[in-house]
Amino acid sequence: MREGRFFEKRGEALVCRLCPRHCVLKEGETGFCGVRANRGGTGVSLNYGSLSAVHIDPMEKKPLYHFKPGKEILSLGSYGCNLTCLHCQNHYIAQDRKNFTFADGNGIITPAMILEKLDRTLAGVAYTYNEPVVWFEYVKECAELVSGKGYANVMVTNGYIEAEPLEELFPHIHAFSVDLKGYSGEFYRLVSQAKLTPVKETLERIVRSGRHLEVEYLVIPGMNDEREPFEEIMGWYAQTLGPRVPLHINRYFPQNRMERPATPVETLLRLHEIARTYLDYVYIGNADVAEGRDTLCPSCGEVLIERAGYRSLVRLGDPVCPRCGATCDILF
Ligand code: SF4
Numbered sequence: 431m432r433e434g435r436f437f438e439k440r441g442e443a444l445v446c447r448l449c450p451r452h453c454v455l456k457e458g459e460t461g462f463c464g465v466r467a468n469r470g471g472t473g474v475s476l477n478y479g480s481l482s483a484v485h486i487d488p489m490e491k492k493p494l495y496h497f498k499p500g501k502e503i504l505s506l507g508s509y510g511c512n513l514t515c516l517h518c519q520n521h522y523i524a525q526d527r528k529n530f531t532f533a534d535g536n537g538i539i540t541p542a543m544i545l546e547k548l549d550r551t552l553a554g555v556a557y558t559y560n561e562p563v564v565w566f567e568y569v570k571e572c573a574e575l576v577s578g579k580g581y582a583n584v585m586v587t588n589g590y591i592e593a594e595p596l597e598e599l600f601p602h603i604h605a606f607s608v609d610l611k612g613y614s615g616e617f618y619r620l621v622s623q624a625k626l627t628p629v630k631e632t633l634e635r636i637v638r639s640g641r642h643l644e645v646e647y648l649v650i651p652g653m654n655d656e657r658e659p660f661e662e663i664m665g666w667y668a669q670t671l672g673p674r675v676p677l678h679i680n681r682y683f684p685q686n687r688m689e690r691p692a693t694p695v696e697t698l699l700r701l702h703e704i705a706r707t708y709l710d711y712v713y714i715g716n717a718d719v720a721e722g723r724d725t726l727c728p729s730c731g732e733v734l735i736e737r738a739g740y741r742s743l744v745r746l747g748d749p750v751c752p753r754c755g756a757t758c759d760i761l762f
Contacts, residue, residue: 482559
């Protein structure tokens with residue numbers, strides 16, 4: 431446990447302004463995320479230094495296809511989330527509070543201990559598995575330390591964060607993988623008990639910051655797969671974020687409290703075809719199909735990166751197409 435940031439006093443209570451929920455916490459209460467609390471009148475981060483997972487993953491698993499392709503990254507998870515998605519695949523560390531294990535004293539895994547786990551075969555550190563926003567203090571501290579030693583930081587997030595803390599992360603987080611969970615406020619309300627607008631604002635802020643961004647869109651049958659609203663949000667995406675921000679259209683499988691059947695492959699192919707008319711890089715994930723697997727030059731169609739599962743065969747050394755010379759938006 432550590433003192434947390436972005437708590438404001440309101441009478442006898444504290445308001446947490448880290449994420450758009452703005453939980454009002456009386457003495458002894460814990461916020462919606464289950465990991466930020468009012469303890470004795472002080473706002474605290476209960477999960478500081480409490481890791482639920484430390485793995486080495488391929489960058490492609492984040493999924494980031496245009497950021498250090500073919501590299502591996504040390505991936506950290508903690509506990510808690512500020513959304514409650516019915517289909518959360520990591521609900522046991524994100525939502526199920528009975529599983530939350532908070533370290534204190536010697537049990538805390540410090541950022542310095544994370545740095546010791548890194549070597550030059552790894553790109554750096556990814557904050558992932560549960561929601562890194564609700565782990566803000568640790569993520570920022572660790573990211574500062576790691577980037578100071580020349581490593582990269584990656585944040586895999588739902589994008590539900592206020593502007594001020596997000597701005598504080600920009601100097602140290604080099605790439606963001608953000609979930610755009612649906613195309614409507616109704617979807618966010620029903621499925622995640624959240625709002626769409628703050629997520630769109632986060633996406634816009636990341637683009638303005640110049641940091642690398644890729645977007646994930648998990649397709650749930652009958653929930654976020656209708657042509658017209660999908661076209662509408664693709665229009666917004668292309669115009670506001672730009673056509674060169676990669677989009678990952680992912681297949682859903684029944685998880686947690688969502689029992690709908692898995693997304694039909696035809697639905698993924700249909701949305702991929704629509705998105706391709708707006709964007710230069712559209713991928714299909716969690717499905718064994720050839721479409722949306724490799725990275726193609728947006729200008730001449732040359733295969734730049736060939737993929738099999740999470741493995742990448744990178745066919746270029748610079749972000750320039752070897753056939754036509756077009757710029758290809760890949761950060762090595
Ligand atoms: S970070 Fe947690 S405590 Fe703070 S507003 Fe969001 S859900 Fe509430």
